[in-house]
Amino acid sequence: MNNPLFDALFAPHEGSARPFLVLPDDSPVTYGDFFDLSGRVANALFRLGLQPGDRLAVVAPKSPMSLALYAGAVRAGVVLLPLNIAYTAAELSYFLANSGAGAVVVEPSRAAELAPIAAETGARLLTLDAGGKGTMTEAVAAEGSAFAMVPRADDDLAALMYTSGTTGRSKGAMLTHANLLSNARVLAEAWRFTSDDVLLHALPVFHTHGLFVATNVALVAGASMILLPRFDVDDVLRWLPQATTMMGVPTYYTRLLADPRFDRSVTANMRLFTSGSAPLLAETHRRFEARTGHRILERYGMTETNMNTSNPYDGERRPGTVGPPLPGVVLRVVDPKTGDPLPAGETGMIEVRGPNVFKGYWQMPERTAAEFRPDGFFITGDLGFIDGDGYVTIVGRAKDLVISGGLNVYPKEIETVLDEMPGVAESAVIGVPHPDFGEAVVAVLARDGTTEPDIAAIERAAARRLAPFKRPKAWFVVDALPRNTMGKVQKNRLRDRFGDIFSAKAR
Numbered sequence: 001m002n003n004p005l006f007d008a009l010f011a012p013h014e015g016s017a018r019p020f021l022v023l024p025d026d027s028p029v030t031y032g033d034f035f036d037l038s039g040r041v042a043n044a045l046f047r048l049g050l051q052p053g054d055r056l057a058v059v060a061p062k063s064p065m066s067l068a069l070y071a072g073a074v075r076a077g078v079v080l081l082p083l084n085i086a087y088t089a090a091e092l093s094y095f096l097a098n099s100g101a102g103a104v105v106v107e108p109s110r111a112a113e114l115a116p117i118a119a120e121t122g123a124r125l126l127t128l129d130a131g132g133k134g135t136m137t138e139a140v141a142a143e144g145s146a147f148a149m150v151p152r153a154d155d156d157l158a159a160l161m162y163t164s165g166t167t168g169r170s171k172g173a174m175l176t177h178a179n180l181l182s183n184a185r186v187l188a189e190a191w192r193f194t195s196d197d198v199l200l201h202a203l204p205v206f207h208t209h210g211l212f213v214a215t216n217v218a219l220v221a222g223a224s225m226i227l228l229p230r231f232d233v234d235d236v237l238r239w240l241p242q243a244t245t246m247m248g249v250p251t252y253y254t255r256l257l258a259d260p261r262f263d264r265s266v267t268a269n270m271r272l273f274t275s276g277s278a279p280l281l282a283e284t285h286r287r288f289e290a291r292t293g294h295r296i297l298e299r300y301g302m303t304e305t306n307m308n309t310s311n312p313y314d315g316e317r318r319p320g321t322v323g324p325p326l327p328g329v330v331l332r333v334v335d336p337k338t339g340d341p342l343p344a345g346e347t348g349m350i351e352v353r354g355p356n357v358f359k360g361y362w363q364m365p366e367r368t369a370a371e372f373r374p375d376g377f378f379i380t381g382d383l384g385f386i387d388g389d390g391y392v393t394i395v396g397r398a399k400d401l402v403i404s405g406g407l408n409v410y411p412k413e414i415e416t417v418l419d420e421m422p423g424v425a426e427s428a429v430i431g432v433p434h435p436d437f438g439e440a441v442v443a444v445l446a447r448d449g450t451t452e453p454d455i456a457a458i459e460r461a462a463a464r465r466l467a468p469f470k471r472p473k474a475w476f477v478v479d480a481l482p483r484n485t486m487g488k489v490q491k492n493r494l495r496d497r498f499g500d501i502f503s504a505k506a507r
Ligand code: AMP
Pocket: 163, 164, 208, 275, 276, 277, 278, 279, 280, 298, 299, 300, 301, 302, 303, 304, 322, 380, 382, 394, 396, 397, 486
């Protein structure tokens, strides 16, 4: 009998005195201590009445204990359901009801607000604060560390992760032991992680990037993690000299570049910076290399699939691309309507198949069936192309594609042109309803603070490079584009804000 994730990620570290976590106050949590803590958590989960396969929702701040809840859940065969602490009570009510969670761990300041929801959905309510204190910790402290792990099969669920769901209802992606473990092993190997590595961890742990990409890779390699509560430039600059690797979203790197203290001396001990969860501008990649001498390694994945592609560790890391598929992952680009594979260089729907790809959406068999092809490929919803060397470029989400006058307009193509214009830090191109064209291309430019963007001049410059049907029909200038915590531009919010300009004009 075995438990794939426990056997590979936690069991090898029993009794080890090596540091697993280094905390901002410099105190280490050894691998052995963390292993013992996972046993206490597993005992506590059983005492709370959770059975193997039951769901444990966690809406608590990042701390060693929130990571131990993951380890303990794996050990007890319980399915972890990590949730963004920014969710409202109404959103959490949906997740708890939809998942049928048996217990939910919340930040103490939200306990009163969430107690009625937990009671209604039948979930036990426990608390855990940023310092690791709360009723969950008390329950854990009362337990012994000895716990015989609960056997699990490769195909058993380890986690349920709700997608951010900017359109329609959020769906629970069912991730199995085999999904998470195969990806952890592939990434640790691809990125050359060893027990000598120290990973600077500033990502949230309610998202696949911080929880599975970062933490599982560190665990499988036996590496240490400097566990920062959040991304803060001062903290990152302070800790980078002690780290060898960092995983980030693109905004982390642009914020570091905006600070003159970020230079070669701060990054001298580093061997690898990776980026993902949102597109890294080719320009950021180049500025980063000029400043530090490091070439950021960009990879591409999603909650449902774990990581799909990665630029190579050795070999060419191409700015603006997400690299070739990882070992074991089959990736193809197809015509979204027919499903027929497209030749190299042509843009279409990205589909993936492999041990990394999730089992389906929780209690949504129709949605699951609609998003898988009969031959097992998952339809990612991302548009992109593969070049002659096998490198993949993401062009954007299919739902962000603009169809103007019946012609496809890929926002990224326009954004790449606009990003270069004077006074523009970055841009977002959206489609909004238009009485004549169906949808019209609208450009939203974020100021870079040097000079006010001159729309007339930008329009003329864009007209020299873009066919008429691709040219924006309306322009807006803002201080910053709206982003979520993972650094993704929230185009749905831009569509909400600017969506009725043509329909309003038509009235
Ligand atoms: P999530 O499930 O929150 O991790 O979001 C997954 C989505 O993020 C993908 O489907 C892509 O649209 C986007 N994404 C992730 N990594 C990249 C990347 N390196 N470049 C562009 N988009 C990315």
